[in-house]
Amino acid sequence: MATSNEELLLIVDDHPRNIQLLGSLLAREGYRIAVATTGLQALAIAGKVLPDLILLDVMLPDLQGFDVCRQLRETPETAETPILFLTAKSETEDKVKGFRMGGTDYLTKPFEGAEVLARIRTQLALRRAQRQLKEQNRRLEELLQERTRDLVRAERQAAFSLLIKGIVHNLKNPLFTILGSFEMIQELQKEFKENMDFSQTAACIPEICQKTFELVRLGEASARTLSDLIQSLMAKSRSDKRESLEVVDLNEILRQEFSFLQADQQLAYKVKKRVHLASQPLPVEIVPVELVQVFQNLVRNALDALVDKADAELLVESGELAEEVFFRIGDNGTGIDEEHRPRLFEPFFTTKKTPDAEGRTGTGLGLYTCREIVQSYQGRIELDSALGKGTVFTVFLPRWR
Numbered sequence: 001m002a003t004s005n006e007e008l009l010l011i012v013d014d015h016p017r018n019i020q021l022l023g024s025l026l027a028r029e030g031y032r033i034a035v036a037t038t039g040l041q042a043l044a045i046a047g048k049v050l051p052d053l054i055l056l057d058v059m060l061p062d063l064q065g066f067d068v069c070r071q072l073r074e075t076p077e078t079a080e081t082p083i084l085f086l087t088a089k090s091e092t093e094d095k096v097k098g099f100r101m102g103g104t105d106y107l108t109k110p111f112e113g114a115e116v117l118a119r120i121r122t123q124l125a126l127r128r129a130q131r132q133l134k135e136q137n138r139r140l141e142e143l144l145q146e147r148t149r150d151l152v153r154a155e156r157q158a159a160f161s162l163l164i165k166g167i168v169h170n171l172k173n174p175l176f177t178i179l180g181s182f183e184m185i186q187e188l189q190k191e192f193k194e195n196m197d198f199s200q201t202a203a204c205i206p207e208i209c210q211k212t213f214e215l216v217r218l219g220e221a222s223a224r225t226l227s228d229l230i231q232s233l234m235a236k237s238r239s240d241k242r243e244s245l246e247v248v249d250l251n252e253i254l255r256q257e258f259s260f261l262q263a264d265q266q267l268a269y270k271v272k273k274r275v276h277l278a279s280q281p282l283p284v285e286i287v288p289v290e291l292v293q294v295f296q297n298l299v300r301n302a303l304d305a306l307v308d309k310a311d312a313e314l315l316v317e318s319g320e321l322a323e324e325v326f327f328r329i330g331d332n333g334t335g336i337d338e339e340h341r342p343r344l345f346e347p348f349f350t351t352k353k354t355p356d357a358e359g360r361t362g363t364g365l366g367l368y369t370c371r372e373i374v375q376s377y378q379g380r381i382e383l384d385s386a387l388g389k390g391t392v393f394t395v396f397l398p399r400w401r
């Protein structure tokens with residue numbers, strides 16, 4: 001009965017009679033047939049036509065059927081193709097060897113038509129089922145990945161909107177301070193104009209100047225805090241994009257940034273600098289402004305910890321370790337209270353609540369931003385600190401290969 005099986009079977013046998021016998025039996029069933037008479041030929045044809053099943057004679061003129069089988073198994077394209085050994089022998093030893101080499105089943109000569117067909121059908125059905133299962137697995141895997149991506153995206157969005165809420169909340173204070181100081185300056189001016197008494201004018205001027213000066217300073221400091229917050233927000237939105245990835249030498253960025261920082265009065269005059277950069281290049285694939293941001297935030301924090309410290313020292317180091325490159329910012333400043341450790345990387349966690357000499361307060365977004373950036377590159381930040389002794393932050397990033 002001639003049905004139209006689409007499946008392609010490869011018959012490997014050096015005896016024309018066997019080929020004829022099997023060939024006509026299988027062709028009658030509607031299978032497509034390919035033929036090889038040597039082992040090498042079998043390997044070449046199998047690699048080209050990718051048969052759905054191979055009937056392989058154990059005794060071939062060039063290679064042993066077992067060796068052909070092993071080689072087919074070692075080739076990814078034919079690794080899972082069912083292989084039925086054809087043999088005149090029925091010794092157990094041969095069968096065991098055949099199965100060990102990756103054979104799927106055995107047909108013993110002389111062939112019995114019905115048995116041959118039954119075995120072939122079984123193997124082909126198994127193979128089809130196996131393929132379907134694989135395809136289903138692949139689809140499931142895809143779905144799972146898609147779902148994970150959705151979840152990660154949702155998670156990030158939730159975290160982001162929380163961050164925005166926090167920032168908006170934190171924008172209010174400095175903004176109100178700025179507006180308040182403007183109002184008070186206007187109030188002062190009004191008062192001055194209304195009570196203009198020329199006999200006293202000269203005497204008031206220094207006081208009014210002083211008051212105005214203080215109010216302007218207050219406003220300015222708040223404006224700076226505001227600007228820091230906005231900077232962090234911009235860095236955050238940048239870190240969600242990946243448009244300007246570049247391969248750069250970490251050392252180059254550190255060198256460049258460090259020379260820019262020399263403009264800072266505290267760093268230039270009050271801090272001893274120890275810089276040890278690796279002598280070899282340290283390639284990383286990053287958005288350079290983001291790396292700069294991490295570096296600046298860490299140096300800022302180190303300098304904050306070094307205010308009023310005698311023999312203040314700042315350490316900048318770089319190097320590589322296995323698959324990673326790293327840079328390290330160290331200070332011999334205040335150190336970090338054990339209690340604060342778990343919260344350091346939380347957004348808005350800051351111990352800098354009272355304004356410094358320049359009237360600045362902390363935003364608590366420095367380390368948070370650093371960690372967000374570093375993690376987006378599958379990197380990590382390590383911290384070593386001792387209260388009263390100092391702190392070292394080390395940033396690890398995957399080395400670009």
Ligand SMILES: Nc1ncnc2c1ncn2[C@@H]1O[C@H](COP(=O)(O)OP(=O)(O)O)[C@@H](O)[C@H]1O
Pocket residue numbers: 297301302305331333334335336340344349350351352361362363364365366367368390391
């Ligand atoms: N090098 C350091 N030495 C001591 N404390 C540090 C250092 N770096 C960070 N910290 C602590 O971590 C807190 C959070 O840092 P950060 O996120 O940069 O916010 P901010 O600097 O605005 O306070 C700081 O307020 C400070 O208490």
Ligand SMILES: [Mg+2]
Pocket residue numbers: 297300301364365366367
């Ligand atoms: Mg900071």
